[in-house]
Amino acid sequence: MTTKRHRGDRLAFRAIPTAIIQQIALYIPDSKDFFSYLSCFQDAQGSGTLGDLQHFLKLSTQLDPTDLWPKLRLRQLTPSLAPSVRCITRFFTTIFVFEVYDVRLLEQCLHPQNVVDLFAQPSHDGLCAWLTAPLSILPVQRITFHAPDNVVSDLFVEQLGNMPNLVSLTLKESYMDMDSMDPLFAFIQVSSKLTWLSLSSLYVSNRTDRRIAVSRRMGARPPRGTLQGRNLEILTEWLRRCPVRLLMLGKWSMNQDDQPGAMALLHAIFASSTLENIMISCTPLCRFAAMTSFAVPNRMQSLDFIMVWLNDTAMASLATGLRHSSITSVTFQFETIHTT
Structure with a gap:
């Protein structure tokens, strides 16, 4: 039977x-x-x-089956695996890529509907070759990157203009030339899809400053980046133009005479109808909160102010503005609160 x-x-x-x-x-x-x-x-x-x-x-005998379905996470890609990988990528839109650095081989495995999220980068010795493949031949949707030196950061920001699919950019712990800041913010200015931006711990030096190069070899860092007036304008326009979901700014300096730009940026942050997560860390932007108007109710879900300067008026303004919001997570870690 x-x-x-x-x-x-x-x-x-x-x-x-x-x-x-x-x-x-x-x-x-x-x-x-x-x-x-x-x-x-x-x-x-x-x-x-x-x-x-x-x-x-076939691939489940060589790769972890849980990496193959329901999402495709590529942690290994060889010429022998590539034909089968190409056959299955057609069943996905987003490919999550980890320790795969052969850009040309990866490109051969993709179909027109595919985009890639890059979660790892090569070691220092392989970075330049990875970037000059060039990396931008891939339909990159999300990338997390850190540049260990100015040469690498130059190569990276040059690629940004050729990444029209980029939705999420995380740039952290990077050493940059002052000249690299312009193409970075120029990309933000023209991007039509970028909705997730995290810029933190960017150390910016002048190409001609020999003292920076010497101090770097001795273990010292160049000064952290400065949000110039034009940078503040670009971020403000981006928040108004795009359905931004996340903005993180960490370890930035600001000029005293850029107060109008800082106030405009804060207003755009709290007026956004799409922004869900905001983190400002070690950046003197929050001190202008007392002069900022808040949309009521605010739609933000999480707010992190880390090591910032606030006076009691700014703190009261924030508390009032967030009172009728839908926020679920608030973190305040103050450098100091000044009372009047």
């Missing part, structure tokens, strides 16, 4: 149109269930039944 039932099950499977079998697989949310389902059709005719889905089974 058991043998007849199993034979009947196999006949029933074969009666299902292959297109339906393949479509059902794409609606299975659990990785283990997904591969169990595919294995039901892994027989002599499995390749014809599963089509390109058979490559999931």
